[in-house]
Amino acid sequence: MNELITLSAAALADKLASGEVSAVELTQAHLDRISEVDGAVNAFLHVNTDEALQVAADVDKARAAGETLHTLAGVPIAIKDLIVTKGQPTTAGSKMLEGWMSPYDATVITRIRAARMPMLGKTNLDEFAMGSSTEHSAFGPTRNPWDLDRIPGGSGGGSAAAVAAFEAPLALGTDTGGSIRQPAAVTGSVGVKPTYGGVSRYGAIAMASSLDQIGPVSRTVLDAALLQEVIGGHDPRDSTSLTDPVGNLVEAARNGSVAGMRIGVIKELQGEGYESGVLARFNESLELLKDAGAEIVEVSCPNFKYALGAYYLIMPSEASSNLAKYDGVRYGLRALPADGPLTIERVMGATRAAGFGDEVKRRIILGTYALSAGYYDAYYGSAQKVRTLIQRDFDAAFAQADVLISPTSPNTAFKLGEKLDDPLAMYLNDVATIPANMAGVPGISIPGGLADGLPVGIQFLAPVREDARLYRAGAALERLLENKWGGPLLASAPVLGGVK
Ligand code: GLN
16 A cells, blocks of 8 residues: 555645655556455546546646646545536436536536646445435445445545545535535545535536535545635636635635634534434534633524424425436436337336436425425425524524534444435434535534544534634644544544555
C-alpha cells in the first residue's frame, strides 16, 4: 500500500506543489487502491482510468512549464453517479439509465475540470438517491469499509465509502434529506450540505428540486472547504443559484475556533430513538466544546418532529414529477410489453416496470397520490406549511445560537439487509438531517468517535449563507477530538485489514 493515499487533499496539494510527487503518481496510487479493494467495497460503478491519468499527465506537464495551477490541480476526486459527466456513463444507480452517456457536464464537473482535478470515476448510490443504505442501487450494495457486513449509509454510500477506504481523497455527493451527511457519519468521514443555492444543481439528476444540493465528502474539514470553493458560486444555469458568495470557507476551516461561539443543542434531536453509544459520543463533544470556550445553550425546535412526515410528502411529490421524463421515448431504457399492441402507454408502462426498482416505484406512487386533485391541499399543501414552521423554528434557534449541534444520525451503521424490508425504519435514519433541507440551511457532519467500534457523526447547522460558520466550528471540534484520540479517526480504522 502506498502511503500517499492516506494523506488529506490539502497535504497532497502541498506535495504536488513542491514537486515531491507527480499527479500521475498520485492518481495511479488511488487507481491501484481501487483495483485492490473495490471488489469488496463496491464504491465505484465506473472507473475512469484513462481520462484520470491523462488529466494528471497534463497537470504535470503544465506544472513543469511553470503554469499557475489551482491548489487542487492533480488531486483526484470521485463523483456520485447522480451527477452527469461527459465521456463517462451516468446511471443514477438505476437500470433506467444503464449505459447512458450524458451529452453535457454538470456545472460542478465543468469547475472540477477547470481546476484540473483527475476524476477517478463514478460512485454507487441508492437508485435516484432514494435510500439511506445504498442497498437500493440496481448494481449491488456498497459495503462499509469499517465492517463489510454493514451499510455505508445512503444514498451517497459509494462516495463516503470511497473516501473512508482511501480509494479517493475527495468525492462529490448530493444531499436531499441527508445523503451526504449520514453516509459521512457512518463511515467516519466529513460531509457537507451547503446552503441551498450555494452550489449549482445544473447537471445533478433531480430527485426533489427544492431540497437537492451538491456538496463535498472528504476526510478533513479543510479538504471539504477547499472542494466547496471549487464547486460553489453563482451559476446562471441554475435559477435557484445564489448570486453572492457564502464566505471564505478555507480561511474559516484553517482558523477553526469555538471560543465565544454560542452553540445550540437541539432538544428534539436527541434522546428517544438515538442509540446510547451515539449520545455518549455526542455529549463528549459538547464537553470538549465547552472546555474550548463555547457557550452551550439548549434550543427547542418543536416542529422538527413533523419534518420527516412532511419530507416524505414533498420529496416524493417532486420526485414523481422529476422522474416522469423516464418514459422509454426520450432516452434511457426502452422495454416493450411482452405481448399486445405497442401503444405509447404500454411501452411506457413496460419501461417503468422494468427500469425502476421497488423504492423508486413506492415513492412515485406516494408522490402522484399526494399531488392528485382531491388531495393536493391536504397533503402537499399541509407539508409546505410544516416547512414554513420548520424555517421559523430555525429562525428562533439562530436568534439564540450561532450554530446548532446534534448527532448526524440516530444510529451507527447497521447490517446489510437489516432495514431493507422496513421502509419506515430506513426513513428514520434521516430524522436529524432532513430539517436542514426543509429550510435550505447548511450542515456538516464530522467524525465524533466510535461506538462499539463504529463511527458516530456530529452535525453542525448554520443559518442560510453562513457556511463559513460550519467550517469554523467543524474544524475546531475536529482538532479537539484528534487531540483526544491522538490523530484522525480514520487512521485507526480497521479498513479492510488496515491501510498500513
Ligand atoms: N435517505 C433520504 C431519502 O431516502 C435522503 C436521500 C437523499 O438525501 N438523497 O430520501
